[in-house]
Every structure is written in structure tokens, then in C-alpha cells.
Amino acid sequence: MIISMRPHATKQEIEHVCERVREFGYKVHSIEGEERVVIGVVGVGDVTACLESLEATPGVESAMRISAPYKFVSREFKKEDSAIRVNGLEIGGDEFVVMAGPCSVESERQIMQTAEGVARAGAHMLRGGAFKPRTSPYDFQGLEREGLKLLRKAKEATGLGIITEVMSDRDVDLVAEYADCMQVGARNMQNFSLLKSLGGCGRPVLLKRGLSSTIKELLMSAEYVVAHGNSNVILCERGIRTFETATRNTCDIAAVPVLNELTHLPVILDPSHATGKRSLVPAISRAAVAVGANGLLLEVHPCPEKAVSDGAQSLTLEAFDDMMRSLKPYIELWKQSRAPAAAAAGVA
Ligand code: PEP
Ligand code: MN
Numbered sequence: 001m002i003i004s005m006r007p008h009a010t011k012q013e014i015e016h017v018c019e020r021v022r023e024f025g026y027k028v029h030s031i032e033g034e035e036r037v038v039i040g041v042v043g044v045g046d047v048t049a050c051l052e053s054l055e056a057t058p059g060v061e062s063a064m065r066i067s068a069p070y071k072f073v074s075r076e077f078k079k080e081d082s083a084i085r086v087n088g089l090e091i092g093g094d095e096f097v098v099m100a101g102p103c104s105v106e107s108e109r110q111i112m113q114t115a116e117g118v119a120r121a122g123a124h125m126l127r128g129g130a131f132k133p134r135t136s137p138y139d140f141q142g143l144e145r146e147g148l149k150l151l152r153k154a155k156e157a158t159g160l161g162i163i164t165e166v167m168s169d170r171d172v173d174l175v176a177e178y179a180d181c182m183q184v185g186a187r188n189m190q191n192f193s194l195l196k197s198l199g200g201c202g203r204p205v206l207l208k209r210g211l212s213s214t215i216k217e218l219l220m221s222a223e224y225v226v227a228h229g230n231s232n233v234i235l236c237e238r239g240i241r242t243f244e245t246a247t248r249n250t251c252d253i254a255a256v257p258v259l260n261e262l263t264h265l266p267v268i269l270d271p272s273h274a275t276g277k278r279s280l281v282p283a284i285s286r287a288a289v290a291v292g293a294n295g296l297l298l299e300v301h302p303c304p305e306k307a308v309s310d311g312a313q314s315l316t317l318e319a320f321d322d323m324m325r326s327l328k329p330y331i332e333l334w335k336q337s338r339a340p341a342a343a344a345a346g347v348a
Pocket of ligand 2: 103104273299309310
């Protein structure tokens, strides 16, 4: 259920409405907009009785049910796009945000070289896995804490914010010490204990779509994080499993506009895992811009042939630089296409 308060509702009126709703057995979550306070109501209770009672409660302008099973993340709950602040950047705002770096943090030399290269080419954030979810237990599992320290060094040298994966609820505090944004990998999209603990981690979360997950399941997982206290969630399409073998995964490019209809959360695309082939990354990146993604997460390595993971889909620093140049006119159009929305929202 969603309750819109009148524009000039008083603090007492808002608090009273929250109290009433709690009496019906619900949890509340209020959002202060520019004009009015909107109160999200979730849980199990007597909806009809609650709605009736709210009609007669001072300060309430309207109250209605949210039909989607995901509540807080739905467009029904919040019509305007959410912009999420990460290390001074806004994801979901007026900038098309590029997060680039190696699949795995491998060594100081590798991460520093990559960080400097991607920063020079115009990336906004540095990615790199310190905890790696690998299909085989015999493959490189990540440098863990050592890797996180190297990411911090790279941030100090370049100013780039850090996005890195957290695989277990046990590691949330450790990763949150070093990361500006906590990545939940495709394999963990439905690790509900992890999602719950990310609700209290104090950092934005980037949630990747599971290998065989529907868009609805992705949104339900985002709802877990928000319902547990963290509304700073960014979604990432990274390709799904289909019968097609020409690419590592099948890039569900339609997921971006579908998500833009269903949720106010920012949506980015990972063309590296979506294709598995570096030659396809620039084309899919252009497609991401064209369909209205808010940014890209992609893999770059100074020497992909020596990469310990995902070398085949990693761009060299030179190829990344070329791609960033070739994306510029597309990003210009992207900015122009968003201008009316920005003007309507009162953004200069
Ligand atoms: C990654 O970003 O390196 C990664 C493991 O991605 P995914 O979880 O999408 O497979
Ligand atoms: Mn990878």
C-alpha cells in the first residue's frame, strides 16, 4: 500500500498515520519528496480496514494498494527515477556512468595500471573482484582482504570509486570497509541472508541478475535489500542462460526498458559477462546507451591473455579507450533524450 500525504501535512499528522498503520500490523517506510511525504506500507494485515481508516485520517491525500509483489522498488511506489550517490557520483542521474576494471584483482601492478588507464579513458569507477565466485573450486578464488587493500590503493591514486563483489554475509563488514558500492554477483542474486545483511551495510548495492532469473525475481531480490533498510540499490543486466551458445550468455537487452517501466531504481548493463567476447563489447555497450541504461559495468585488463579470469571478454586498455571515444556521440544523444525529464523534474 502507498499513502500520499497532503503537501502541507504536519509532522504530527505523518507520525499519527504511521502509528495507525502499525496498529494494523504493517511496517512503514516514509520517503520525503520535494512536495510531499509518501509512506510505503508493507506486511500482512487487513488492507480493506486499513484503507478505510486512512480515508478519514487527517493529512492523508490518498491511499492505494500496490499491485506488484515488489513494493518499495516499484514505479507504482515512486514515479521519479531514483539517483543513487556513490563516491560523489550520481547513478541514475544525468551522467552515464562507466565502471571498468579487471574481473579479478590479481596484483598491485595489474590493478594500478588498470585503474590509471581506465581513469584516463574517462571511466567513473573501478571494478575488480577480491572475492571471486568460480565454477571450479580449483580456479583462482580471489586475493580477498589483500585484494581489497589494493583496490583502496588504486582509489587513492586515481580518485575512482570502488565497486567489488561480496559473496557471503560473513564478509559484508569487511567489504564495506573498502568498497564504495557492494556488488552482488549473479550466482548470489537469491542469497537471501546476504541480501538481508546488505540492508544494513551502509553502502549502495549493485545487484546483478541471476543466470536463470526472471526480471520479477530480480526485483524481488532488490526488494529484500530495500525492505531491510537500504534503498540504495542499482540493478544490473548481465545476460541470461538460453539455448544459444554463440555468446557466453544471452544479453537480454529488453530487460533494460522493461526494468525502467517497472522500477524507479537505476539499471546498468554488463556487456562483458553478457557476451563473453571482447569483440562484441562495444556494440552491446552502444545498445545499452540506446535503450536507456544508466551506465555500464565492464571488464578491462592490461594484458587479457594473462588474466586469471575472464580474459576472453576483457578489453585491453587501448580498446577501452577507443570504445569510450566511440561511445561519446551516443552518450550525447542519451543526455539530450533525458533533458525533457530533467527539465520536468526542475533540474537545470
Ligand atoms: C563479475 O562481475 O566478475 C562476475 C562474476 O559477474 P557475474 O556475477 O555477473 O557472473
Ligand atoms: Mn568476470
